[in-house]
Amino acid sequence: MTKINCFLKDVSGASRVTKKREEAFKNASGDNNYKDPINMVSRMLHPAPFLVTVSKIKDVSKTAKKYTLVPIDGFLPVFQAGNYVSIKYQIGNTITTRPYSICSAPYQAKLDNPYFEITVRNTLDGFISNYMYSSVKEGDTLTVEMPFGHFYYEPLRDSNNIVGIAGGSGITPFYSMAQEILNGTLDINLTILYGSISHKDIILYDELNEITKKTNKVKVIHVISGIDEELYDNDEKGYISKDIIKKYSIDNAPKNGKTTYFICGPGSMYSYIKGELEALNVPLRRIRMEALGNPKDISKEEGYPIEKASNIYKLTVVRGIKEDIIDARADEAIAVALEREGILIKTCCRSGECGACRCKVIDGEYFILKGDSRRATDKRFNYIYTCHTYPLSDMKIKITII
Incomplete structure (x- = not known):
């Protein structure tokens, strides 16, 4: 009998819970006090x-x-x-x-x-x-x-001995790292190989010098390529070759393996430096490359149909029920055509990496730069990153309304 009573009490429990819930709703405040800690942190x-x-x-x-x-x-x-x-x-x-x-x-x-x-x-x-x-x-x-971005030191992945290879304004992320090291909030050893034509081209020269005077954990080596340029103390002549890279690398870093290489600079530097690192048998897992951006001349890129470079196509842009038809040059990324016409599209990296400018291609042909970073499902269902994609015919795309 006890078991039967317990069973009947259990199966009737739903009504009791419902009644309590109704009472709680009735007595609750009308103010919305809901908080989502995860979303707040995000x-x-x-x-x-x-x-x-x-x-x-x-x-x-x-x-x-x-x-x-x-x-x-x-x-x-x-x-x-x-x-x-x-x-x-x-x-x-x-x-x-x-x-x-x-x-x-x-x-x-x-x-x-x-x-x-x-x-x-x-x-x-x-x-x-x-x-x-x-x-x-x-x-x-x-x-x-x-x-x-992902161009930062990660202790689970990188050695605490970093060689930064920079050119032009590519020095800027390394300057950020150098200041953080000086402040004591980033515990790595950073050697920057900074390629310039002359000392007149060097960005943040005085600022970097001040840091190297205050800490031995940051070293800056200027690699000067100008023919008649005078060399100062610790300068190297020529280009950032495999011999110079090897000279300033640490083969047996005390933590997390050998030297990790970070590269940031103009597009022409990337393929050259990558080749020099390959000659030193540096595996890809020890190479970090900042987002590159798009080339100035798309017609020189591998696989691009050069005969189409001067063409102008019609681009139909679908936003909800609204459609616009604009001109899109074959030698400019689709994102540029949209921006020129004042059509809002979210862009961040402008290098085909982050996916912020992702859109659906309904119809048309296009060219995507080497290093296509789209997900497999995006490729399968014809989604593109407009900052990294060039029209090769009239096209129709669907973009997100922002």
Whole structure:
């Protein structure tokens, strides 16, 4: 009998629970006090685009300026030395973004008055770099989104002896690392091999010198390629060859194996340095390469049908029930065509890595640069990254409304 009563009590329990739930609803407050700790942490680490003020602009070479950016609301997300920021611009009808390596140190974003810095090198054909130089002033406001990228030290993966190979403005993530090392918040040994034509081209020269005077954990070797250029103490002549790389590598690092190599610079440097490292039998697992960006001349890329390079195609853009037809040049990425027409599309890396500009191809032919990083399912169902894809015919695509 006891078992039967217990059974009947159990099977009737649902009604008792329902009654208690109804009473709880009746007596509950009308205020929504729901909190999701996971989402809260996620928003702090990866916030929506936010506004910053340009508080200071400083020349750091004859062709480069450093911009100090301060958040208007006083908050900066946590980032790692080597991450990048995406900055949004509107110039006329064109809405575009550009990624910049953060050249300040992560600890500076945690100060009572947090800030971060980027360094921009002016180039003759640089649409945004020219705009930054001519139009962006101290006190201006910019829209940014951060942090992004995988170009940072990971102790589970990398040796604590790093050789950084840099060219041009590719020095900026290494400057961030160097400051973090000096602050004691990054425990690695960093040797930077910095290739330049002359000392006049070196970015952040004085700033790097100051760091090397204060710590023996950071070394900077300038590799000067100019024929008639004078060499200073610790300089090397020529290009960053396998012999120079070997000279400054540590074959038997005390932690996590041998030297890890980080590479950041112009596109022409990547394939050359990769070849030099291959000649030294350095496995790919010990090589880190920053996102490269797109080539200036797509017609020179392997596999590109050069006869189509001068063509202009019609691109039908579907957003919900709205359709627009715009011109798209065969020698420019699809993202550029969209931005020129003021069609909003989320872009971050502009190198075909992050997938922010992913869209569905409904119809048409296209060319994707070597190093296609799309997922297998994206390839199967005809999704592309517009920043890394070029039209080879009239096309129809579907993009996300933002």
